[in-house]
Amino acid sequence: MQCRKNLLIRLKWTLIEYKPSSIVVPLPGSRNTGSAGVQCFRARSSKQLFRPMTRSLCCFGRPGFLQCPQYGVQHSRSLSTGATQVDSIELHRKRLRAWFSHMPNEEMKFGSFSIDNWHIDPVIAESSPKENRELTSRLGVYSHIEPEKSRVLKANQMFSSLSDTSAPAKNVLLYGMVGMGKSTVVNKLVLDWCDGRLDQFDLILPFSCEDLSSQNQSASLNKLIVRKYTQLRSILPQIWSGKLGKVLLVFSDLEQLKLDFRLSKTELCNDPNEPLPPSSLLVNLLRNYLIPDANILVTTLPSDVDSVPSRYVDRYVRICGFTDVEQQHQYFRRRLNLSPYDTASENLMKMLYKNLQRQSQLTADCFLPSYCWIICANLHFLHFTTADMPIQNLTGLYSSFLTLNFGGQIVDASSQQNISIVRYIAKTVGKLAYEGIEKKKMLFSEEDLQNCFELHTKTEGELNQLTAFQTDVLGFFMSPTAQHHTEPLLRFTVPAMQEYLAALYVVLGEKKTVLERVGNVVSETIGKASEDVTAILAIVSKLVPFRIITLLRLVNIFPRIFGKINTKSKKAIANTMVFEMFKEDDELNNDVLEQINESILGKEVGVSNPPAGDRTSTQCFELFPMFMAGLLAQSNRLLLEKLGCTIKNVTVREISNSLKKHLSKVTIEKLPPSELMDLLLFLYELQNEVFAREVCKAFQSLTLSQVKMTTLKCFVIASIMNTTDHPIDVMNLSLCNLSEDCLKILRPVLLRCKNLNLQFNNLGLGAWQEVSRLLQDPNCTVQNLWLCDNVLSEAAVNCIGPAIARNSSVTQLSLLHTSLGDQGVKVLTPYIRENARLKDLNLASNDISEEAAVTFVEMIKKHPTLETLHLYLNEISDSGKKELHALSREQDGVKVLASITDGSNISAYWTLILKNVTRNATNRDQEHMANYLTLFQNELKFSRQQVRNPWKKLRILRVEHRVEKLLRNVQQGK
Numbered sequence: 001m002q003c004r005k006n007l008l009i010r011l012k013w014t015l016i017e018y019k020p021s022s023i024v025v026p027l028p029g030s031r032n033t034g035s036a037g038v039q040c041f042r043a044r045s046s047k048q049l050f051r052p053m054t055r056s057l058c059c060f061g062r063p064g065f066l067q068c069p070q071y072g073v074q075h076s077r078s079l080s081t082g083a084t085q086v087d088s089i090e091l092h093r094k095r096l097r098a099w100f101s102h103m104p105n106e107e108m109k110f111g112s113f114s115i116d117n118w119h120i121d122p123v124i125a126e127s128s129p130k131e132n133r134e135l136t137s138r139l140g141v142y143s144h145i146e147p148e149k150s151r152v153l154k155a156n157q158m159f160s161s162l163s164d165t166s167a168p169a170k171n172v173l174l175y176g177m178v179g180m181g182k183s184t185v186v187n188k189l190v191l192d193w194c195d196g197r198l199d200q201f202d203l204i205l206p207f208s209c210e211d212l213s214s215q216n217q218s219a220s221l222n223k224l225i226v227r228k229y230t231q232l233r234s235i236l237p238q239i240w241s242g243k244l245g246k247v248l249l250v251f252s253d254l255e256q257l258k259l260d261f262r263l264s265k266t267e268l269c270n271d272p273n274e275p276l277p278p279s280s281l282l283v284n285l286l287r288n289y290l291i292p293d294a295n296i297l298v299t300t301l302p303s304d305v306d307s308v309p310s311r312y313v314d315r316y317v318r319i320c321g322f323t324d325v326e327q328q329h330q331y332f333r334r335r336l337n338l339s340p341y342d343t344a345s346e347n348l349m350k351m352l353y354k355n356l357q358r359q360s361q362l363t364a365d366c367f368l369p370s371y372c373w374i375i376c377a378n379l380h381f382l383h384f385t386t387a388d389m390p391i392q393n394l395t396g397l398y399s400s401f402l403t404l405n406f407g408g409q410i411v412d413a414s415s416q417q418n419i420s421i422v423r424y425i426a427k428t429v430g431k432l433a434y435e436g437i438e439k440k441k442m443l444f445s446e447e448d449l450q451n452c453f454e455l456h457t458k459t460e461g462e463l464n465q466l467t468a469f470q471t472d473v474l475g476f477f478m479s480p481t482a483q484h485h486t487e488p489l490l491r492f493t494v495p496a497m498q499e500y501l502a503a504l505y506v507v508l509g510e511k512k513t514v515l516e517r518v519g520n521v522v523s524e525t526i527g528k529a530s531e532d533v534t535a536i537l538a539i540v541s542k543l544v545p546f547r548i549i550t551l552l553r554l555v556n557i558f559p560r561i562f563g564k565i566n567t568k569s570k571k572a573i574a575n576t577m578v579f580e581m582f583k584e585d586d587e588l589n590n591d592v593l594e595q596i597n598e599s600i601l602g603k604e605v606g607v608s609n610p611p612a613g614d615r616t617s618t619q620c621f622e623l624f625p626m627f628m629a630g631l632l633a634q635s636n637r638l639l640l641e642k643l644g645c646t647i648k649n650v651t652v653r654e655i656s657n658s659l660k661k662h663l664s665k666v667t668i669e670k671l672p673p674s675e676l677m678d679l680l681l682f683l684y685e686l687q688n689e690v691f692a693r694e695v696c697k698a699f700q701s702l703t704l705s706q707v708k709m710t711t712l713k714c715f716v717i718a719s720i721m722n723t724t725d726h727p728i729d730v731m732n733l734s735l736c737n738l739s740e741d742c743l744k745i746l747r748p749v750l751l752r753c754k755n756l757n758l759q760f761n762n763l764g765l766g767a768w769q770e771v772s773r774l775l776q777d778p779n780c781t782v783q784n785l786w787l788c789d790n791v792l793s794e795a796a797v798n799c800i801g802p803a804i805a806r807n808s809s810v811t812q813l814s815l816l817h818t819s820l821g822d823q824g825v826k827v828l829t830p831y832i833r834e835n836a837r838l839k840d841l842n843l844a845s846n847d848i849s850e851e852a853a854v855t856f857v858e859m860i861k862k863h864p865t866l867e868t869l870h871l872y873l874n875e876i877s878d879s880g881k882k883e884l885h886a887l888s889r890e891q892d893g894v895k896v897l898a899s900i901t902d903g904s905n906i907s908a909y910w911t912l913i914l915k916n917v918t919r920n921a922t923n924r925d926q927e928h929m930a931n932y933l934t935l936f937q938n939e940l941k942f943s944r945q946q947v948r949n950p951w952k953k954l955r956i957l958r959v960e961h962r963v964e965k966l967l968r969n970v971q972q973g974k
Contacts, residue, residue: 084234085244089203091231096204097194100187106400120322120331121188122181122369124158124174125150127318132175132305141475141490150318155189156198158317159248159295169314171286173254174299176319178476179370179405182299185319186252189297193248201295202245205229209256210409212278221272221281221290240272240291247294251282254300255472259283259307286312301472321367325356328366335376336384348383351601362600365493368476374401374494375600382597385712386741393685394623395630398500399639405476408642411465420644423508424469428453429477430505433498437580437621442498443481443489477501496596496623503627506573508645573628574658581625581682582675591677592622594708622678626685632656633687656691663695673704677713684716693723701730705757709736714745721749727781728752734759734786740766743774750774756782759814760789768796775803775810784812788842792818794827801831804838814842816870822852829859838866845873845932850880853898857884861893872900873935878942899946900939926970933967 127150151162158172176182190206192198205225212224219227226233238244257279260266266283269276270290284290286298286308298308305316322328332352336345356363366372377397402422409421432444432452441448450456453466477497478490492498505511589595630636632655637647663679671679683692699721707713721728731753736742738761743750750756751774763771771787774780792800792815804813820828825848832841848856853871860866871884881898888896940960947953 085238088231088235089244092203092229093194095229095231096190096206100190100194100206104404106404120327120334120369121155122184123152123320123323123327124155124185124317125152125320126162127175127316129305129310129316132302132316132318135302141470141478141480153317155185156192156200158297158315159200169295170288171296171313172298172315172317173305173308173313174297174317174319175302175305176321177302177471178473179368180319180321181369182319183252184369186250186297186299190250200246201248203239204248204250206250206252209251209253209278209282212251212282213256215278218275218277220275221285223273223275224278224281242293247291249285249291249294249296251296251298254282254298254307255304257282259286261287261309261312288312301468303468303471321369322372323367325353325363328356328363328372329353331369331372332376332379335372336379348379348601352379355600355602364479368493370401370405370476371494373404374398377401378596378600382593382600382710382712385710385715393630393633393636393687394681395500395503395627395633395685396636396639398497398627399631399636399643402643403639406643408644410644411469421473422640422643423645425473425477426501426504426508426645427510428466428469429474430501430508430510433492433502434505434511436498437502437624440621442495443491444478445487445489449490495599499621499623500627502621503624503631504645506576507628507631507647509651574655574662577625577628577655577659578662580621580628581678582671589620589622589674591674591707591713592626592681593677593710593713594674595622597710626678626682629682630685630687633685635687656686656688660691660694670703673707676702677704677707677717680720681713681716683720689723692720696720696724697726700728701732702728703730703732704736705732706735709733709738709742711739711741711745714742718745718749725752727754730755730757732757733761736761738763738767740764740770743767743770747774747777751777751779751781753782755784757786758790759786763787763790763796765793765795765799768792768799772800772803775800775807780807780809782809785810786814787818788814788816790818792820792824794823797824797827801828804828805831805834807835808837811837811865812840813838815846816842817845820846820848822847822849825852825856829856832860832866833863836864838863840868840870841866842870843874844870848874848876850876853880853884854887857887857894857896861887863894866894868895868897870897872897872939873932881942899943900936926973929970930967933963933970937963937967 131150153162158174159169161168174182174185186206189198190204193201193204207224207228222236225239226236232239235244239247259279259282261283266280268287268289269280269284272290276284281290282298285294285296300307322331329352333349336349356366362375366375374397377400381392381394381397402425406421406425411419411421411424432448435448435452436442436444455463455466458466477492479493481489481491590598631640631647632652637652640647683695686692702717702721704717728749731750733746734757738758747770758771761767775782775785797820804810818824820843824846825843832838843856848871853874853876857869857871860869869888876884876898884896884898887893937960940956940963944953944956944960947956
């Protein structure tokens with residue numbers, strides 16, 4: 001009776017106006033009690049209206065809220081269930097923590113990270129729907145604005161009162177475009193609660209709207225909770241009784257559900273046991289009609305902010321990303337897990353920090369936390385590769401990046417087409433990226449976007465879809481740049497992403513001619529009908545003329561015709577890959593990996609903005625062909641398959657066959673070192689061992705001089721060259737900055753070399769140990785070894801000496817300019833005497849005194865195989881040179897070259913010496929260089945005096961003039 005009396009009192013209050021066809025009811029929990037706080041709905045009769053309202057209003061009027069019969073909590077049992085509540089909540093905390101701490105496979109590929117170690121909170125600021133609409137630029141791209149005029153909040157302040165006069169917020173809407181950090185904030189909020197650092201809520205229940213949207217059947221709120229959180233089954237009655245305290249319901253990715261707040265579409269419900277579609281449950285929760293005491297946090301994209309009427313939202317919060325350099329720097333340091341005691345890692349971080357402080361393009365890129373991830377992954381890929389690194393290519397890194405940010409999402413959940421968001425990105429943004437590469441453009445106008453997206457051919461629904469895509473997703477890839485005149489322009493936030501998306505556009509076959517577009521449709525239609533046609537041909541052949549039968553048989557020909565068109569399309573892809581890879585204007589550029597490294601750590605490559613938006617001749621899209629090759633790799637195709645982008649095996653085979661023919665022609669020609677390194681990276685990205693083996697057969701020599709080697713580049717070289725076992729005639733690795741790890745990775749390749757040049761690499765003791773292991777390997781086939789311009793300390797000589805003594809393959813060894821000195825020669829002497837294979841030994845330019853030189857020649861003059869010894873450019877007087885020359889004329893003795901000429905001929909090494917001196921003049925001490933060139937000049941004068949032939953005198957004099965000019969430049973500081 002009391003319940004019925006309460007109902008009548010409430011109905012008397014609520015029925016403001018009644019008509020047989022409509023009733024106006026103020027919504028419980030509405031923020032406004034005026035005209036804006038009511039909604040109309042229609043009912044055929046009062047019976048249909050009051051049936052649900054009677055039940056809901058009775059429940060709403062009870063102090064205990066939702067004391068449903070089957071879940072009613074008896075006061076006598078409240079004390080006995082206290083321990084159960086605590087145990088269930090603690091179990092819930094543990095399971096939530098395990099769930100939200102889980103790292104995807106894509107995260108674990110680039111370092112050992114954990115939520116506790118690398119999490120940095122993105123900036124969040126109080127906002128409004130009006131501000132959200134203002135953030136969309138003229139081009140429709142959601143822009144980044146510093147939160148200077150907004151109130152900046154912490155994650156745990158979103159529901160708090162921000163002043164003494166304001167009330168705590170109950171419903172909070174958190175929004176931001178893709179990659180800005182919404183999921184990170186939610187994860188941190190949940191983990192803080194699990195660890196006891198968030199005490200304003202007693203229970204948190206997170207839900208994914210994407211999961212809810214996939215449910216085909218209606219379900220009640222209680223059933224959803226029990227299904228997802230079985231550990232809470234025993235205390236479910238207490239959750240809504242208010243005895244557990246404050247409850248927070250979190251719904252991520254609101255855009256996955258289509259909410260309709262009209263009462264005619266979504267009926268009122270305040271019973272957590274009543275089955276409803278997920279969207280209806282969420283609507284009633286946001287109305288504060290279902291569970292009015294609960295706090296609700298929803299996250300969504302900017303285009304979906306207005307899907308929730310503002311009267312149902314207490315606070316709008318916008319994610320602003322990383323708005324200052326210190327946040328970015330802290331993220332990089334934690335994410336890369338760098339040790340302050342590791343000198344190399346610390347230098348790396350200093351270079352990165354300086355680049356960020358310069359307010360370079362990198363700083364603008366990294367306001368998006370997702371782009372900080374891709375930068376970290378790039379750095380890890382470039383600098384932390386090891387010999388036992390699992391197979392992972394650069395393209396896989398960017399494919400993983402798309403997987404983390406988009407997963408298997410589709411463009412429109414309500415559409416029947418089910419187009420994956422990544423495929424849609426390839427068709428739209430990828431097309432824009434490709435057209436930019438074709439025209440050498442990095443900046444795009446509104447007209448470019450309209451032409452690329454084909455706005456004039458879109459239907460109303462497609463235009464709405466594209467508008468939402470521009471607001472939510474396009475800003476993830478592109479950002480507004482400085483305006484030229486009055487027209488706003490867009491650029492790809494990270495230039496490499498333009499090349500990746502362009503490659504995706506081409507390889508997926510989205511680059512189609514009109515004939516191909518029509519042909520695919522016709523081929524598919526006729527192909528389906530051809531089986532039926534073939535089946536009835538035998539029956540109708542006796543009833544119709546022969547000509548008609550011939551026409552009918554043409555049906556089977558169409559699929560073949562269009563199959564040939566597709567084959568030509570695959571060949572066109574291969575042609576594009578080769579054409580983009582071997583351009584003449586690319587030959588003077590650094591290799592691709594070095595360009596990426598410089599763009600992150602300092603010198604920016606390919607990110608400047610020329611007036612017309614075009615790159616200069618040294619700023620080419622060299623990653624584009626690499627990504628095309630990487631997208632054909634099996635591992636990446638499997639990853640793209642999960643993203644709704646299928647690349648068939650037949651397609652890969654046809655492209656590979658056509659590509660092989662082109663590469664076989666190119667590799668015959670001698671490529672510049674940086675281009676050769678790019679070709680090896682191209683083959684590595686392709687991840688096709690059989691294909692790489694076929695191409696590598698043409699590599700008789702590898703000239704990689706001046707390519708700055710890293711462990712990654714060495715790993716690429718070894719991976720490709722180890723697909724074959726053919727001998728290598730020449731391997732030139734001079735001026736490559738080789739380290740111990742580099743030589744360790746390259747050892748299987750170096751063992752097969754006949755001529756190995758390791759000149760001017762500043763080898764450390766660890767690297768000398770690797771050279772020693774190489775020479776002592778029984779499979780070593782090195783005959784000519786150049787170790788010039790590497791410092792050989794006494795420890796290094798003791799390291800490499802035993803290897804020289806035991807080696808049985810090297811016949812020519814050059815230790816020119818290795819700073820041996822008298823002590824080094826003394827230590828080296830017994831090892832040279834033990835060697836039974838060496839024929840030519842070069843000890844020139846090693847600060848060897850005359851006495852030490854004579855002693856060394858005396859000790860080895862009876863060597864069984866040594867024929868020539870080079871000792872020029874040492875501290876030897878003219879008389880000493882004559883004495884050494886006399887020793888070399890003794891019968892069966894070693895021929896000693898004490899001067900830069902051998903009698904009347906200039907030494908074959910002088911060009912190499914002069915080239916090294918010229919190239920490395922800026923890397924050496926000025927005084928040391930001047931002394932060295934003076935010594936060189938004196939050698940030439942002495943040699944010219946010994947020569948009687950006037951033509952040979954003139955030849956030496958020409959060289960002398962070159963050295964004199966170089967000496968003058970060094971002395972003048974040029």
